[in-house]
Amino acid sequence: MPISYQEALQIIQTSIKPLHVKQTLPLLNALHRVASQDIYAKFALPKYPMSLKEGYGIAFKALTTHYPLLQAPYPSSIPLGYGVKLSTGSPIPEGINAIIPEEEVLVERENEIQISLHVTLFAHIKKEGEDITQGEVLLKKGERLSAQKITALASQCIRNIHVFKKPTISLLSIGTPLVKKEICNSNAMSLAARILELGGKIGDIHLCDENEDAILKAMDTLVPTSDAIITTGALSRNDSMCSLLEKKTLFPLFHHVSITPARPSALSLLNEKPILHLPGLPLSCTLGFEMLGVPLLRHLQSHPSLLPSFISCINQKRVTCKDASMNAIPGYSDGNHFVSAPHYEAGRLNILSQCNGYALVEQKTSIEEGEEIPFFFFTYPPVS
Numbered sequence: 001m002p003i004s005y006q007e008a009l010q011i012i013q014t015s016i017k018p019l020h021v022k023q024t025l026p027l028l029n030a031l032h033r034v035a036s037q038d039i040y041a042k043f044a045l046p047k048y049p050m051s052l053k054e055g056y057g058i059a060f061k062a063l064t065t066h067y068p069l070l071q072a073p074y075p076s077s078i079p080l081g082y083g084v085k086l087s088t089g090s091p092i093p094e095g096i097n098a099i100i101p102e103e104e105v106l107v108e109r110e111n112e113i114q115i116s117l118h119v120t121l122f123a124h125i126k127k128e129g130e131d132i133t134q135g136e137v138l139l140k141k142g143e144r145l146s147a148q149k150i151t152a153l154a155s156q157c158i159r160n161i162h163v164f165k166k167p168t169i170s171l172l173s174i175g176t177p178l179v180k181k182e183i184c185n186s187n188a189m190s191l192a193a194r195i196l197e198l199g200g201k202i203g204d205i206h207l208c209d210e211n212e213d214a215i216l217k218a219m220d221t222l223v224p225t226s227d228a229i230i231t232t233g234a235l236s237r238n239d240s241m242c243s244l245l246e247k248k249t250l251f252p253l254f255h256h257v258s259i260t261p262a263r264p265s266a267l268s269l270l271n272e273k274p275i276l277h278l279p280g281l282p283l284s285c286t287l288g289f290e291m292l293g294v295p296l297l298r299h300l301q302s303h304p305s306l307l308p309s310f311i312s313c314i315n316q317k318r319v320t321c322k323d324a325s326m327n328a329i330p331g332y333s334d335g336n337h338f339v340s341a342p343h344y345e346a347g348r349l350n351i352l353s354q355c356n357g358y359a360l361v362e363q364k365t366s367i368e369e370g371e372e373i374p375f376f377f378f379t380y381p382p383v384s
């Protein structure tokens with residue numbers, strides 16, 4: 001009896017330990033890595049109020065249009081009715097409460113400006129701490145370092161950050177036709193590329209025949225140098241991977257999940273290292289990885305949530321679901337609408353290259369046109 005998808009996720013969360021191995025890296029080398037501690041702002045930015053325009057700062061005085069200009073060094077506070085010349089980014093002297101951009105000045109002389117009576121107080125002034133306040137959290141433990149997050153860290157002169165070690169994932173492709181080179185190992189390359197995209201490292205990629213001894217031997221070789229292993233293939237009834245799990249030679253934390261495709265998937269532990277077993281059929285393998293491998297990788301990297309973010313999309317074309325299990329339906333979304341891939345049977349190989357994500361639906365016989373469904377982008381937020 002397969003367990004539900006939610007139960008499988010819960011088992012990943014509760015039975016697998018996140019890696020929690022920390023390293024310190026220079027900021028740029030840490031791009032896309034997961035922070036292992038909160039990082040706080042050491043100081044406020046800007047450090048002082050600054051002008052956002054080339055022009056003049058004035059200490060506004062009602063009904064005044066002529067402002068004599070003071071030269072630096074300024075008095076401790078600019079008296080009402082006086083002005084100073086300022087550049088973009090200049091600190092604003094005490095007492096200045098409005099900026100007049102130079103193009104709005106009516107008459108510009110060396111010692112005096114003439115402006116209109118209508119002045120907007122505090123316009124074009126960036127306040128102290130408006131960008132970043134002292135003590136503010138810039139990056140949270142578990143958050144991934146993006147180019148956008150780097151802006152804030154670099155502005156604080158932070159050069160090195162503490163991140164979690166990348167999980168090293170090894171792949172074991174099971175199949176005699178693979179060993180005999182009758183078929184090319186597209187599953188391993190596909191998973192390896194996806195693991196790299198998700199911030200993992202690839203350990204070894206091994207091939208082995210569909211026999212129990214060969215599988216166990218290969219796993220013994222891979223375990224010491226890997227944080228986790230993914231096997232593909234030989235999960236059909238009576239196949240060697242399936243029987244190793246059924247006999248509990250490899251103790252399954254779960255085996256058979258109520259998901260479509262990739263129902264025969266399993267998770268086991270060998271020397272405390274997680275082994276995810278995915279089917280060999282290419283689309284079952286890749287979508288099984290999205291449903292179970294992505295959460296495992298996120299968990300190993302201490303992500304607070306196992307599933308990536310999703311958006312709600314309006315289904316554009318009726319889709320029939322295979323059964324009531326959690327169905328992953330590959331397709332394309334423009335951010336608002338969803339269209340499923342035309343044919344996505346488990347054995348198909350090159351479907352996902354025309355998709356940018358998948359919808360997840362459970363307990364449904366069909367998804368009607370106009371129905372709202374959750375959609376997961378392969379890369380979130382989507383690139384291009």
Ligand SMILES: Nc1nc2c(c(=O)[nH]1)N[C@H]1C(S)=C(S)[C@@H](COP(=O)(O)OP(=O)(O)OC[C@H]3O[C@@H](n4cnc5c(N)ncnc54)[C@H](O)[C@@H]3O)O[C@H]1N2
Nearest residue numbers: 173175184185186187188233234235236279280281282284
């Ligand atoms: N009688 C039944 N048959 C099947 C059942 C069932 O309940 N009763 N379950 C089906 C389900 S569900 C799945 S999923 C698959 C699981 O298949 P396997 O994991 O045993 O797949 P393999 O036999 O290893 O491979 C099948 C096929 O896939 C291609 N393949 C395999 N590995 C690779 C690779 N690394 N790169 C590229 N392509 C690969 C290849 O064409 C294999 O021949 O079982 C159903 N059957």
Ligand code: MOO
Nearest residue numbers: 261262263284346
């Ligand atoms: O994993 Mo299978 O894809 O349910 O045919």
